[in-house]
Amino acid sequence: MTANTLVHSKLVCVALNDKSQLAAMEGTFSEAPYKKPPTQPVLYYKPRNTWNVDGAEVEWAKDFDGQDVPAMAVGASLGVVVGRETCRVSQAEALDYIRGYTIVSDFSLPEESYFRPDIKGKCLDTSAPVGPEIVPADSIANPDALTVTIRINGEQKSAFALADMERSVAELISTISWIMTLEPGEIIAVGFAGNRVPVAQGDRVEATIEGVGTLTNTLGGA
Numbered sequence: 001m002t003a004n005t006l007v008h009s010k011l012v013c014v015a016l017n018d019k020s021q022l023a024a025m026e027g028t029f030s031e032a033p034y035k036k037p038p039t040q041p042v043l044y045y046k047p048r049n050t051w052n053v054d055g056a057e058v059e060w061a062k063d064f065d066g067q068d069v070p071a072m073a074v075g076a077s078l079g080v081v082v083g084r085e086t087c088r089v090s091q092a093e094a095l096d097y098i099r100g101y102t103i104v105s106d107f108s109l110p111e112e113s114y115f116r117p118d119i120k121g122k123c124l125d126t127s128a129p130v131g132p133e134i135v136p137a138d139s140i141a142n143p144d145a146l147t148v149t150i151r152i153n154g155e156q157k158s159a160f161a162l163a164d165m166e167r168s169v170a171e172l173i174s175t176i177s178w179i180m181t182l183e184p185g186e187i188i189a190v191g192f193a194g195n196r197v198p199v200a201q202g203d204r205v206e207a208t209i210e211g212v213g214t215l216t217n218t219l220g221g222a
Contacts, residue, residue: 007130009186010045010180010186011050011051011130011189012176013188013189014041014043014167014172014188015042016194017166017167017190017192018160018192019164019165019166020164020194021194021195022166025037040175041167045122046123046128049123050128052126052217053131054129054131054132056126057218058129058205058217058219059125059126059127059220059221060221061109068221071110072107072109072199072219073198073199074105074106074108074150074196074197074205074207075106075197076104076105076215077189077190078146078169079187080098080143080188080190081134081186081187082099082182082183082184082186082187082188083098085183085184086173086182086183087182089173090174091170094170094171094173094177095143097177099185100134100137101140101212102131102135103130103213104128104130104189104215105128105130105207106122106127106128106192107129107199107205107217107219108124108127109124110196110198130187131213132213132215135213139211140212144165144168146161148162148207148208148209150205150208152197152203152204152206154204154206159193160192162190165190165191169190176188201220202221203218203219204218
């Protein structure tokens with residue numbers, strides 16, 4: 001069964017879960033408008049219009065005047081697929097609520113601020129491919145030990161070890177379950193490398209996690 005048929009209702013993404021990114025932005029967070037670093041996970045949605053699949057084209061975004069935007073970027077994350085209703089669960093039991101794992105790519109406009117949700121930059125049509133499939137939870141012994149790599153036209157551009165996340169998979173599931181009830185088939189993208197990878201029209205983008213698979217998409221507009 002492909003991942004897109006299992007996405008129901010919510011695709012929740014976690015921003016600022018890269019320890020090195022948080023450390024680099026420490027000075028920024030002490031200034032206006034932030035005033036202090038985030039104390040809870042920073043979340044955003046990829047709504048239904050963004051959902052896409054392995055092998056599909058991702059649309060190059062256009063500005064309000066109908067012209068192609070000058071730049072886009074991509075990040076990739078482990079996708080945690082919820083297996084049963086998850087509401088106010090403890091960190092110790094959180095992994096028991098996972099059905100499986102997949103990969104989420106997030107194509108967006110370059111990130112300039114985390115102070116408010118970037119609706120324009122994050123809600124682009126077809127910008128959230130999920131796949132290539134869902135692997136069972138029991139096939140991954142430790143999701144926090146995985147590494148997410150991105151290749152552009154065959155050349156590796158990014159490698160993000162999930163051991164370097166500020167919050168673990170179990171901690172995120174527990175915390176998010178106290179914010180909102182998670183339903184079967186919903187997906188959490190648990191963390192992206194702080195430095196998103198620039199992309200160009202026509203690029204072939206491969207997001208890979210060993211044991212989970214490779215999600216491949218091509219940018220349109222070339």
